[in-house]
Amino acid sequence: MFSLLLGSAARINVAASKLGQIPIKIEQMSPPDQPSPASPPLAELRREIDRIDETMHRLLLQRGDIIGRLITVKRTAESGSAFRPAREADMMRRLVERHRGILPLDTAESIWRVIIATFTYVQAPYRVHADFSVGEPAMRDCERFHFGFTVPLVGHMGAGGVVAAVAATTGDLGLVPIAPGAGVWWAALEAPDAPKIIARLPFVEREDHPAGLPVYAIARPHPDAIVTDVEMWSFRVAGWGMRPAQALASLTEAVAVPDRGFDGAALLVPVPRGRTLDEISGALVEAGASVRSRALVGSHATRYTVAAGANPVPTGR
Secondary structure, eight states: OOOOOOSSOOOEEEEOSSTTSOOEEEEOOOOOOOOOTTSOOHHHHHHHHHHHHHHHHHHHHHHHHHHHHHHHHHOHHHHOOOOOHHHHHHHHHHHHHHOOSSSOHHHHHHHHHHHHHHHHHHHSOOOEEEEOTTOHHHHHHHHHHHHTTTSOEEEESSHHHHHHHHHTOSSOEEEEEOOGGGOSGGGGGOSTTSOEEEEEEOSEEOTTOTTOOOEEEEEOOOGGGOOOSEEEEEEEEESOSHHHHHHHHTTOOOEEEEETTTTEEEEEEEEETTOOHHHHHHHHHHTTOEEEEEEEEEEEOOOEEOOTTSOOEEOOO
16 A cells, blocks of 8 residues: 655544444645735735736826827927937936836836837837948847837948938938947038937946947937037047057047048047047147047937946946
């Protein structure tokens, strides 16, 4: 004979109604474990989650109603681009500063980014042009993280194609990777009526960012909507070499494309608050280079960096 032990043994009563009958075994089951009185029932917690989800959805619907009224007031669909870099940067700053709890900051940022990008698209439909030459998967991740799936994505093999596509429209936006191999694409932004750099993404950086490819966003922003924490300048210099490169690197993070036709280079130079254009030009000259030209090609907001276990801090550039 074999026996199975299933938990603690239950008490067994043996009873017979009449003499000679086979005894009947009546098992008395132990009562189930009772939940701790301090813990709310799962059903109650799930109802609370459902209530919050419904509230968020209703608030999104209310936001859509307000955007509809905004379109009527501003007639954005007739006037061109609906991008507001300064306003978006302010919204992201406030989100970063108030964020807490177990939800990753990247998740909260992506949700808000998609909400902003989608409602901007509702105001004035636009497309995002992206340079796939550095790797399509990384660029797609970056675009989807910041703009979601509603906004159409158009791929290009090269930054020049992105700039040309944005320049041919009034409301489209472009994403160009921050890499020397992309060429001197920013030269096409020097004309007063050309598109300009309006953002540097990701806005919140960390080592394991799910869409961490560094890119510049370009568009035709409204003059009253730009943010100028960091100005972007196009430089042409002669006498480029190790000393000027080191002098520039000590002041800011620039992109340099050497010109093999003469001893010079084209530079894309961020000038953050606290630095001046003359300070950077002077450092280049002191290091042996000469500045042939410089032109403003855009600006963007100061970014945030998040280290493991630390609060977000502004990068200063």
